[in-house]
Amino acid sequence: MEYRTIAAPVSASFVEKKSEFIAQLFPVRTQEDAVEAIENVRKQHRRARHNVYAYLLREGNASRYSDDGEPQGTAGMPILDVLQKNGLTDICCVVTRYFGGVLLGANGLVRAYSHSTALAIENAQVKVMLPCYPVSIQTDYALYGKIAYHLPQEDILQLDTIFEDQVELKLLVRDTLWEPLKKELIDLTSGQVEIVSGGLQYADFSKAKK
Known part of the structure; x- marks a missing residue:
């Protein structure tokens, strides 16, 4: 809500x-x-x-x-x-x-x-606060471009991208999108991705790309 x-x-x-x-x-x-x-x-x-x-x-x-x-x-x-x-x-x-x-x-x-x-x-400045999950996605460099391209512009806030031995994307994902997106990313990478989510929270999505 x-x-x-x-x-x-x-x-x-x-x-x-x-x-x-x-x-x-x-x-x-x-x-x-x-x-x-x-x-x-x-x-x-x-x-x-x-x-x-x-x-x-x-x-x-x-x-x-x-x-x-x-x-x-x-x-x-x-x-x-x-x-x-x-x-x-x-x-x-x-x-x-x-x-x-x-x-x-x-x-x-x-x-x-x-x-x-x-x-x-x-x-x-009015903030639209929506329920979401903090999500960390870790993957090989070879799959990074494919994953980044696949991420929807709406309903996601990209917080950070860390380039080390692997690439880690830190996101906030709308609660309604989280489960289907997780399944899509696993299918897209044939399971070669590590996805971790935290507890439900609220964040300002008024500046998310539309």
């Missing part, structure tokens, strides 16, 4: 009727990671009227949000909604508001918090 998250923290800001909204996105794995990110933003923006947050985690399929003093339903939930509609998880968003003295009203607040979150997502 694939999931989408972000590669690194990003931020975006805009001003609405003299109030400044600063959205910060963080990749997180656990509730502790999310709480730490929220506390760091609170320390960074101690003078702000509001530090509203929402986060989504794969761990326990958890989601949390807080309006942090804004009218109920006008801040945290809109942020969470934008994250969900973008299909993101393992992510925390904190939107800081410096109040400018002009009331925005409930609808204005919903729009402002949603818009600031969307702006930050636009600035983020």
Whole structure:
């Protein structure tokens, strides 16, 4: 089951009727990671009227949000909604508001918090995380070209190729492709290949060749 998250923290800001909204996105794995990110933003923006947050985690399929003093339903939930509609998880968003003295009203607040979150997502590098296996393929030089040519461009990330007594290719292979590819390589080389795989993990395949 694939999931989408972000590669690194990003931020975006805009001003609405003299109030400044600063959205910060963080990749997180656990509730502790999310709480730490929220506390760091609170320390960074101690003078702000509001530090509203929402986060989504794969761990326990958890989601949390807080309006942090804004009218109920006008801040945290809109942020969470934008994250969900973008299909993101393992992510925390904190939107800081410096109040400018002009009331925005409930609808204005919903729009402002949603818009600031969307702006930050636009600035983020989204990673498509797919289940895969780390795979090591060792073979003679005579078969290396045939194997390299046979490897599909999609659903594989080539990590390294080591040229020593034999050639070793280190790959990440999509879980759905692994078993058929293993059989194909054994057939292709008449069994003259050593293939070792590790445990299932997730990796970013958004840059895999299409």
